[in-house]
Amino acid sequence: MSLLENEAVRSFVTWGTVCVVKMLAMGPLTARQRFKTMVFANPEDNPGSKKHDAPAVSENVERVRRCHLNDLENIPAFLALGAMLLVTNPSATIAIWHFRIFAVSRLLHTVCYLNGIQPFRALCYMVGTSVNLSMAGQILYCIFAN
Amino acid sequence: MSLLENEAVRSFVTWGTVCVVKMLAMGPLTARQRFKTMVFANPEDNPGSKKHDAPAVSENVERVRRCHLNDLENIPAFLALGAMLLVTNPSATIAIWHFRIFAVSRLLHTVCYLNGIQPFRALCYMVGTSVNLSMAGQILYCIFAN
């Protein structure tokens, strides 16, 4: 259990897990909208439909899917950058605040996306991306300044 | 070669690599369906098409792409959770069975998706997601119980 004694690693593992679980939750949320609207992506998913119907599109389903895709664009990037930041042996306080702010911004992003709350959704996206870019900058600075 | 002497790390690296290769295989599988149906996403991909045609959609192509997207939603999450689980120094037996069951469930998921086999595809998805959530639960338990 030696790595977890490092406060920054502990924070990364905690918030990283929270972000991944949040991302995984989008799958069942999509399925819930599919059953609510009875709009399915594959003919075999809906026993009531005729086999060769072109799949219809539901705006309620697509909204959850776009939110999920936005997670896929940002959360794996965070996990990679966070782990690489830890390799550079950063200040624990700075690292921990990066992890916290990112995780909270992504949780709020989902709430804002699913409820169509703008411009706060864009703001949450920008905060998350800024945290990612700040970590990238620190990693590259550490590499090239040493 | 010290890390690979740990049985759980060795299992993670093996099954993680298998999952990534499976995910990478979806790209060429998509290309194969595109050439079979001559439906391309970009005008420059198909020298025979008129430049500004709206791209047509082929159900055979879209099925492979949906399967690929499902991998993107689940396999990077597995890789992150598996690595973080190893940081918590888990029981090797429990960790290894998580990795095995996840990898097999995702291989079967692809077979079921490409051949439209329901409800087994949904079952494979649920098994994979359950493994991911079980790892997340163990990680957070380890963090907060110590």
Place this chain on the structure above:
Amino acid sequence: MSLLENEAVRSFVTWGTVCVVKMLAMGPLTARQRFKTMVFANPEDNPGSKKHDAPAVSENVERVRRCHLNDLENIPAFLALGAMLLVTNPSATIAIWHFRIFAVSRLLHTVCYLNGIQPFRALCYMVGTSVNLSMAGQILYCIFAN
């Protein structure tokens, strides 16, 4: 700073960060095309639109999104395989050249995709995927040969 003293780890962290930043840049590039063409995915994103309009589709936006999706299919796979390759304690020279070639192939892939340059885009994709598969082969060889 012990891990960064390993030349291969240092190279992985550098090129991995470059790839992630490149991937993150696709988000703002998509937004730029959305504002240029005034085509938005959500009704609340465009104050000038009527609330329940079906979202239109712009080929310029979709091109950036397809390029972004291609990154999501390949760059997280690279980060996972690269990290697992390092666990197998590879030859530093071989590892470093894998990381360099992958990163350069993905940078060129984006340039080719956004400008519709074929067959160089397909070539860049194949080089990147070959690097990924080569790393996967070396990882599995190391596991099963020991």
